[in-house]
Amino acid sequence: xxxxxxxxxxxxxxxxxxxxxxxxxxxxxxxxxxxxxxxxxxxxxxxxxxxxxxxxxxxxxxxxxxxxxxxxxxxxxxxxxxxxxxxxxxxxxxxxxxxxxxxxxxxxxxxxxxxxxxxxxxxxxxxxxxxxxxxxxxxxxxxxxxxxxxxxxxxxxxxxxxxxxxxxxxxxxxxxxxxxxxxxxxxxxxxxxxxxxxxxxxxxxxxxxxxxxxxxxxxxxxxxxxxxxxxxxxxxxxxxxxxxxxxxxxxxxxxxxxxxxxxxxxxxxxxxxxxxxxxxxxxxxxxxxxxxxxxxxxxxxxxxxxxxxxxxxxxxxxxxxxxxxxxxxxxxxxxxxxxxxxxxxxxxxxxxxxxxxxxxxxxxxxxxxxxxxxxxxxxxxxxxxxxxxxxxxxxxxxxxxxxxxxxxxxxxxxxxxxxxxxxxxxxxxxxxxxxxxxxxxxxxxxxxxxxxxxxxxxxxxxxx
Ligand code: BES
Ligand code: MN
Ligand code: MN
Numbered sequence: 001x002x003x004x005x006x007x008x009x010x011x012x013x014x015x016x017x018x019x020x021x022x023x024x025x026x027x028x029x030x031x032x033x034x035x036x037x038x039x040x041x042x043x044x045x046x047x048x049x050x051x052x053x054x055x056x057x058x059x060x061x062x063x064x065x066x067x068x069x070x071x072x073x074x075x076x077x078x079x080x081x082x083x084x085x086x087x088x089x090x091x092x093x094x095x096x097x098x099x100x101x102x103x104x105x106x107x108x109x110x111x112x113x114x115x116x117x118x119x120x121x122x123x124x125x126x127x128x129x130x131x132x133x134x135x136x137x138x139x140x141x142x143x144x145x146x147x148x149x150x151x152x153x154x155x156x157x158x159x160x161x162x163x164x165x166x167x168x169x170x171x172x173x174x175x176x177x178x179x180x181x182x183x184x185x186x187x188x189x190x191x192x193x194x195x196x197x198x199x200x201x202x203x204x205x206x207x208x209x210x211x212x213x214x215x216x217x218x219x220x221x222x223x224x225x226x227x228x229x230x231x232x233x234x235x236x237x238x239x240x241x242x243x244x245x246x247x248x249x250x251x252x253x254x255x256x257x258x259x260x261x262x263x264x265x266x267x268x269x270x271x272x273x274x275x276x277x278x279x280x281x282x283x284x285x286x287x288x289x290x291x292x293x294x295x296x297x298x299x300x301x302x303x304x305x306x307x308x309x310x311x312x313x314x315x316x317x318x319x320x321x322x323x324x325x326x327x328x329x330x331x332x333x334x335x336x337x338x339x340x341x342x343x344x345x346x347x348x349x350x351x352x353x354x355x356x357x358x359x360x361x362x363x364x365x366x367x368x369x370x371x372x373x374x375x376x377x378x379x380x381x382x383x384x385x386x387x388x389x390x391x392x393x394x395x396x397x398x399x400x401x402x403x404x405x406x407x408x409x410x411x412x413x414x415x416x417x418x419x420x421x422x423x424x425x426x427x428x429x430x431x432x433x434x435x436x437x438x439x440x441x442x443x444x445x446x447x448x449x450x451x452x453x454x455x456x457x458x459x460x461x462x463x464x
Contacts, residue, residue, distance in 0.1 A: 001143065002456040008138045009448050016134045016448065017108070017117070017441065019049070023088075023126050024106040024119040030065055030089035030160050039065045039156050042088045046154055049133060053140045055152065060172075062164040065089065065156030069172065072136075074149030080458040081149040083178035083418070084136075085408050086129025086185065087158030090121035091433045098435035108441070113191055115441040123439035124432040128184035128425065129154065131444060135451030147459035151178050155408075158185075161205055161368025162407035169415045180381040181412040182454070184447065186402050186424025189270065191440065194389035194397040194450065196382055197422035199300055202335035202372035203405040204344055205308075207365045208233065208352065209328040217323040227359030230312050230327040236355045236362075237329060240305055245290045247305045247333075249351045255338045257374075259301045267296045270398060280428055300401025304334045330367075334403060341369035370407035379419050384461065388453035389423070392446055423450065 009016070028042040029035040043059045046068045050057045055070040068088070074081075093103035101107040106119035117127065139146055153176060157163050169176060186197040210229040217226060242248050259267075274295050278284055289298040298304070312327025314320040333344060349364055356362050375382065377399060389397040402422070409420040425447035431437045 005138050005142045005452045008142050020130050021106040024121055027104045028089050029092050030157050043068050064164045067168055068154040070152040072146055072150040074146050079149050081178040083181045084132050084152045085181055085183045086154045087125045088154050089156040089159050091159050093120045113440050113442055116438040118436055118438045120437055122437050123426045123430045125185045127439040131184055131447040132451045134448045139455055147455050169411050181418055181420040183422050184424055185406055186422045187426040189398050194393045195400045196385050197400045197402045198375045198377055199401040200373050200409050201403055201405055202370050204333040204341045204369045205367040206331050209363045210360045211326045212360045213325050215325050219321040219323045222323055227357055228323045229360050232357050232360040233327045239355045249347050251347050257337045299403040303336050307331050336372045337374045371410045373409040375419050381421050384457040385421050385423050388457050389450045391453045392449045
């Protein structure tokens, strides 16, 4: 059953690239309200792709952007039931001047590994979600049906913290029930080494505002007498880390689980090219985070805290002697098992209270909160994925951690009670969220073949 589908993928790659390009032309930027129509257009485009494959497709409203939910009955009986997840939203493309082509005019460019697709969303997540969609399409075309029962959930708010996904999962819990959730939104180890990701960090994203005087003041008239909200804010921000790069919020590390000796040993065998990794960021030393931890630990098993933006006062050209009335900062935390986002919010509020100088008030807004996840490596589905990728790449896949976050994984466990299979095909230099985001066509191609091979693995085994 497998070979004809693999052949079909190989013989019709150009058509798949055509469809991928169509999807990329829709500027589905979730954070910018000006693109609301494009968000809807993307959901309708997805409907148009899925209905011909025998899916019953619904575009459901949320408090934010709509979600696509689709069902395929599969062969019946006790076939494996897969929940495929993806996100149709993308990050804003700015700074635009750094792109070599229009971010929403997908362009195939020659690179050292052959052609690559350059566009916003090329890899994150339109290109990656299309791999499993193309696998389903090819199987359907070849065999007139699917070997598994499939439910699809594609959201439009992952890039803004999946703000309305939790209510969607709670509301449609029964409808979204499945045996396993399959996601392609992570990375491989290198272009020839496929990987399953088994840990994701969580994310708590907040905004802190400090307010002082009722209006902007002359800093000569009032300087030294009135609390300056920027001084207050930076005092709090400066207190977040100690000299060793540890986060100073009391209790921050209390629930952090240390990786086992076996895990640390396995990470060692990956032989990370640390200089290459730092070089990909344009730096040569790793000065961030806990100095007594290895780079992979810092990225995969240790929590972190970053200030993502800071706002306030006079930022125009030249000088202006002013004490502003307020200042704010976006502060986010990457979380690891078993840190509880709600507990951290409370501890952070206490910390702010304690650090804030007299004469200013503080307000903390929580934009999004999602816990970390660790997928048991003993999961039979994980084994099926390793087998599938091993067949396609003729090389042993590796298990990876990931410093990024995908909220569905923890919530699929907590609300739907299922594990998530993270089969990602992105490379370190794909530039997710950066200008000239790209996805190698060979990764797209072999990723699609891997999803076909996974279908075949799941078809052969009904005893999961
Ligand atoms: N696809 C990424 C997750 C990711 C990041 C995978 C890095 C592999 C490496 C995802 O779309 C993403 O950007 N997630 C956000 C989540 C957040 C807004 C809740 C992230 O990690 O910042
Ligand atoms: Mn993504
Ligand atoms: Mn992303």
